[in-house]
Amino acid sequence: MAYLFNTPDEIAAMLDAIGADSIDELFSQIPDRLQLDGPLDLPGGLSEPALEAHLRQLAAANSGTAARICLMGGGVYDHFIPAAVDEIASRGEFYTAYTPYQAEASQGSLQAFFEFQTLICQLTGMDISNASLYEAGTAVSEAVFMAMRVTRRHGRVVVLGSLHPEYQQVLETYLDNLECQLEIVATPNGFADVSIVSEALDDTTCCLVIQHPNFFGGLEDVAPLCQAAHDAGSLAVVCFDPLSLGLLKSPADCGADIAVAEGQALGIPAQYGGPFLGLLTCRKEFVRQMPGRLIGQTTDREGRDCYVLNLQAREQHIRREKATSNICTNQGLLALRATVYLALLGREGLNEVSQLCCRKAHYAAQRLAELPGIELMFDRPFFKEFTIRCRDGAKSVIDRAAAAGFDLGPTLARFPRLTASLGDAAAQETLLVAVTEQRTREEIDGLVDALATEPAKLSSQP
Amino acid sequence: MRNSLATELLFALSRPGRRAARFPDCDVPLQPLDELVPSQHLATADREKRPTLPELTEADVIRHFHNLSTLNMSVDTHFYPLGSCTMKYNPKRHERLAGLPGLVDLHPYQRINDQQGMLALLYDLQKMLAEISGLPAVSLQPAAGAQGEFAALLVASAWFRSRGESRSRVLFPSSAHGTNPASAAIAGFECLQLKEGTDGLVDLAELEQHLDENTAVFMITNPNTLGLFEQQIEEITEKVHAVGGLVYIDGANMNAIMGITRPGDFGGDMMHFNVHKTFTGPHGAGGPGAGPIAVREELSEFLPGPIVTSNLDDDGNPHFQLEDPPRSIGRVRSHFGNVGILVRGYCYLRTLGPDGVRDVARHAVLNANYLKSLICDLLPVPHGQHCMHEFVASAARLKEERDISAMDIAKRLLDFGFHAPTVYFPLVVPEAMMIEPTETESKRTMDAFAETIRTIAAEDPGFLHEAPHQTPVSRPDDVQAARHPVLSWTPEDGS
Numbered sequence: 017m018a019y020l021f022n023t024p025d026e027i028a029a030m031l032d033a034i035g036a037d038s039i040d041e042l043f044s045q046i047p048d049r050l051q052l053d054g055p056l057d058l059p060g061g062l063s064e065p066a067l068e069a070h071l072r073q074l075a076a077a078n079s080g081t082a083a084r085i086c087l088m089g090g091g092v093y094d095h096f097i098p099a100a101v102d103e104i105a106s107r108g109e110f111y112t113a114y115t116p117y118q119a120e121a122s123q124g125s126l127q128a129f130f131e132f133q134t135l136i137c138q139l140t141g142m143d144i145s146n147a148s149l150y151e152a153g154t155a156v157s158e159a160v161f162m163a164m165r166v167t168r169r170h171g172r173v174v175v176l177g178s179l180h181p182e183y184q185q186v187l188e189t190y191l192d193n194l195e196c197q198l199e200i201v202a203t204p205n206g207f208a209d210v211s212i213v214s215e216a217l218d219d220t221t222c223c224l225v226i227q228h229p230n231f232f233g234g235l236e237d238v239a240p241l242c243q244a245a246h247d248a249g250s251l252a253v254v255c256f257d258p259l260s261l262g263l264l265k266s267p268a269d270c271g272a273d274i275a276v277a278e279g280q281a282l283g284i285p286a287q288y289g290g291p292f293l294g295l296l297t298c299r300k301e302f303v304r305q306m307p308g309r310l311i312g313q314t315t316d317r318e319g320r321d322c323y324v325l326n327l328q329a330r331e332q333h334i335r336r337e338k339a340t341s342n343i344c345t346n347q348g349l350l351a352l353r354a355t356v357y358l359a360l361l362g363r364e365g366l367n368e369v370s371q372l373c374c375r376k377a378h379y380a381a382q383r384l385a386e387l388p389g390i391e392l393m394f395d396r397p398f399f400k401e402f403t404i405r406c407r408d409g410a411k412s413v414i415d416r417a418a419a420a421g422f423d424l425g426p427t428l429a430r431f432p433r434l435t436a437s438l439g440d441a442a443a444q445e446t447l448l449v450a451v452t453e454q455r456t457r458e459e460i461d462g463l464v465d466a467l468a469t470e471p472a473k474l475s476s477q478p
Numbered sequence: 479m480r481n482s483l484a485t486e487l488l489f490a491l492s493r494p495g496r497r498a499a500r501f502p503d504c505d506v507p508l509q510p511l512d513e514l515v516p517s518q519h520l521a522t523a524d525r526e527k528r529p530t531l532p533e534l535t536e537a538d539v540i541r542h543f544h545n546l547s548t549l550n551m552s553v554d555t556h557f558y559p560l561g562s563c564t565m566k567y568n569p570k571r572h573e574r575l576a577g578l579p580g581l582v583d584l585h586p587y588q589r590i591n592d593q594q595g596m597l598a599l600l601y602d603l604q605k606m607l608a609e610i611s612g613l614p615a616v617s618l619q620p621a622a623g624a625q626g627e628f629a630a631l632l633v634a635s636a637w638f639r640s641r642g643e644s645r646s647r648v649l650f651p652s653s654a655h656g657t658n659p660a661s662a663a664i665a666g667f668e669c670l671q672l673k674e675g676t677d678g679l680v681d682l683a684e685l686e687q688h689l690d691e692n693t694a695v696f697m698i699t700n701p702n703t704l705g706l707f708e709q710q711i712e713e714i715t716e717k718v719h720a721v722g723g724l725v726y727i728d729g730a731n732m733n734a735i736m737g738i739t740r741p742g743d744f745g746g747d748m749m750h751f752n753v754h755k756t757f758t759g760p761h762g763a764g765g766p767g768a769g770p771i772a773v774r775e776e777l778s779e780f781l782p783g784p785i786v787t788s789n790l791d792d793d794g795n796p797h798f799q800l801e802d803p804p805r806s807i808g809r810v811r812s813h814f815g816n817v818g819i820l821v822r823g824y825c826y827l828r829t830l831g832p833d834g835v836r837d838v839a840r841h842a843v844l845n846a847n848y849l850k851s852l853i854c855d856l857l858p859v860p861h862g863q864h865c866m867h868e869f870v871a872s873a874a875r876l877k878e879e880r881d882i883s884a885m886d887i888a889k890r891l892l893d894f895g896f897h898a899p900t901v902y903f904p905l906v907v908p909e910a911m912m913i914e915p916t917e918t919e920s921k922r923t924m925d926a927f928a929e930t931i932r933t934i935a936a937e938d939p940g941f942l943h944e945a946p947h948q949t950p951v952s953r954p955d956d957v958q959a960a961r962h963p964v965l966s967w968t969p970e971d972g973s
Binding site for chain 1: 492497509518521542546549550555560574606609625632657661664665706709738761763766807808811815830832917919951954956964967
């Protein structure tokens with residue numbers, strides 16, 4: 017069933033006005049031999065109740081955070097989403113509008129995105145935020161492209177091995193056809209050694225990419241790393257966790273020139289990996305090299321404050337092949353979610369959520385490490401996520417936890433480039449655990465108890 | 479009726495000590511934080527010197543954003559004939575279904591056996607998109623149409639490399655979306671823009687003149703941005719193929735042809751879909767979209783991964799896996815894709831069925847031609863007898879005779895409760911107004927819209943230059959905005 021209005025009478029009247037005998041005639045510009053002579057091979061249309069039954073069946077064959085207690089990490093976290101976020105994001109006036117090209121018909125979206133940009137600047141201490149990119153992997157890539165334009169260095173980019181392996185893969189893809197070489201500095205101890213990184217930087221390096229907290233959960237020495245980048249005349253690109261900033265030093269305080277992030281933690285559900293929210297911020301002198309939309313404040317013809325799409329001369333619809341990026345459709349609705357989330361959180365809420373994550377993660381790490389056969393993989397400070405090594409194998413621990421109603425992971429073996437750097441045996445035994453503010457002591461104790469029981473007695477899932 | 483107090487900036491509404499979100503008390507030991515995290519990593523007191531997040535109650539936040547929302551036009555509230563964007567109705571069932579537990583809360587690193595329902599859905603969506611495109615291999619990963627273009631160009635590049643060829647040029651007509659050249663540039667290609675023929679279609683002689691052994695890809699939107707089907711598409715694709723190049727179909731306008739003809743059948747080698755357009759995403763005030771790509775079999779091994787594959791388990795039931803194509807260009811984003819939007823697209827296609835898919839295209843084209851017939855005497859449509867799903871009208875004559883521009887009409891339409899068409903694109907039509915009604919509008923709405931255009935055309939030009947008159951703001955000063963960019967709020971004392 018299509019969502020159509022036209023009745024047979026109306027169709028006749030419309031064709032009459034057009035001067036055509038049939039709808040088919042309107043398609044006469046498509047050569048006959050190219051027109052399909054029968055229906056496509058697609059499943060038959062479903063009514064709403066039938067569709068809902070079908071989707072419920074598909075959904076029931078998955079395990080989400082509603083099914084098991086989630087301590088999974090790897091860039092996607094089970095933070096609490098206040099009801100008010102869903103309420104605002106489900107306003108049709110927001111989610112069925114498009115890019116605010118007509119400012120007079122879009123002040124609601126434009127002001128919300130201006131507030132988004134401000135909140136992200138307040139959160140990070142950076143001067144400028146754009147109005148969103150797709151997700152963190154492309155945000156890292158766009159930041160590197162931006163660094164090439166700013167420094168006019170196109171030779172190399174240096175990336176810490178502790179950057180999320182999927183973000184590394186995305187960057188590698190983005191650089192595929194370009195002269196810029198990607199150099200990955202290995203981080204076998206779970207964090208970067210500043211002196212080794214310094215040696216990797218040279219006068220052709222456009223930037224150094226640092227993730228903090230890094231993929232393993234560990235904290236990097238961000239300020240000295242940024243300094244090392246600056247000493248080489250390179251930019252420092254820092255990929256941060258937005259909800260760490262109620263506790264940890266901000267990217268600006270650490271010396272970042274461009275700071276990017278995955279914004280999923282800011283009121284966005286896991287949704288099997290997307291849509292998420294790429295954040296990109298920078299120092300104000302780089303603003304004209306930024307990718308993506310920027311909302312600016314101005315006044316209208318009667319002197320009223322208002323908001324517009326600004327500095328569009330950077331964008332593809334104006335500059336075409338000379339644009340700073342090819343991005344057009346962005347992640348507006350997710351930026352709105354983040355705006356509402358941060359407005360609800362406020363300064364005290366941000367501090368609280370950061371501290372709760374940190375304390376609970378440390379409690380969980382300490383309790384898990386007390387178990388025989390489980391140890392912390394790296395001796396490194398962390399925020400809300402950490403890497404454990406399990407003598408019984410990571411997969412077996414994940415299966416035992418799942419049988420008891422807990423989700424852990426991912427295993428590091430899931431990422432081929434980590435298997436290569438850590439060695440296959442180590443990767444098979446290691447996994448990530450993330451603890452958000454939602455986890456209770458009772459849940460954490462329950463997980464520890466479940467893993468303390470004899471593994472042989474549990475049937476493992478294939 | 480307008481609550482302008484509530485729509486002050488969040489930062490002006492903030493009052494010290496207000497709270498919205500509260501968390502449970504900490505139930506694990508309250509160790510000092512600097513025992514957990516070394517102090518050099520902790521935010522210092524310096525942090526207090528700069529602006530921090532506002533302090534609001536939940537009611538403040540709700541009233542603020544509810545009132546802001548009323549300052550928007552949207553598909554739910556208004557006719558939104560923004561050409562090239564396919565602003566069709568967004569069925570509410572999709573929102574409920576995409577929000578089901580098991581879909582909305584599924585972690586991307588969940589165990590494979592715990593995501594079989596999601597993989598089944600995505601596998602079937604891959605199959606449906608392959609069928610609609612006539613191109614057998616699909617990657618759902620790209621986050622938007624522009625990223626689909628970029629990914630497909632890298633696929634092309636990898637394919638040429640695999641054949642020992644190095645081709646550096648991407649061609650496209652001047653009416654192409656800006657994303658086409660922008661994607662080609664970041665994919666490392668040089669761009670060459672072709673002039674259209676006087677009929678608004680690709681000029682075959684012009685194309686032929688620029689095709690050579692250095693041609694990697696010809697990017698073409700079909701129907702094109704003038705709303706015309708490129709009738710010579712087979713000759714175009716033959717010529718590109720004859721020099722060893724590939725043809726990329728920008729699928730932005732699939733709403734006109736799905737179920738009628740297929741890019742794979744008219745010679746396209748690669749294409750993207752805009753799920754937020756054709757399959758009613760929705761548009762989310764700028765995004766998210768999803769831009770899956772479909773390619774010919776011989777290009778499939780280069781697609782970005784992962785792709786969902788299926789085999790039969792011991793009991794003969796399908797078991798789904800994630801696989802990277804053997805010579806994949808790699809990822810273009812983290813995780814699987816913009817799955818929340820893909821789920822909505824799946825729901826839409828399962829609702830439409832094969833007849834519904836065809837009906838969408840037929841009625842999108844009927845509506846566009848009807849609306850064109852109502853206004854083409856006033857706003858001539860320079861190209862084509864019939865249009866496809868959209869048409870590009872010109873206000874050039876009104877501009878010359880009455881000093882009424884496309885922008886004036888666009889702005890004045892807002893006063894009458896109609897969103898403006900896309901204006902000044904494509905550039906080949908002077909004073910262009912690109913109008914796409916979509917299939918989900920009624921004759922009555924289009925009659926009213928056309929009547930309003932007539933009313934506006936008879937109004938005083940001076941009055942129109944200052945339009946709109948009924949909206950919350952009017953004619954923002956873009957020049958001032960660009961000259962002195964104010965991109966975030968700062969406290970008045972400048973601290």
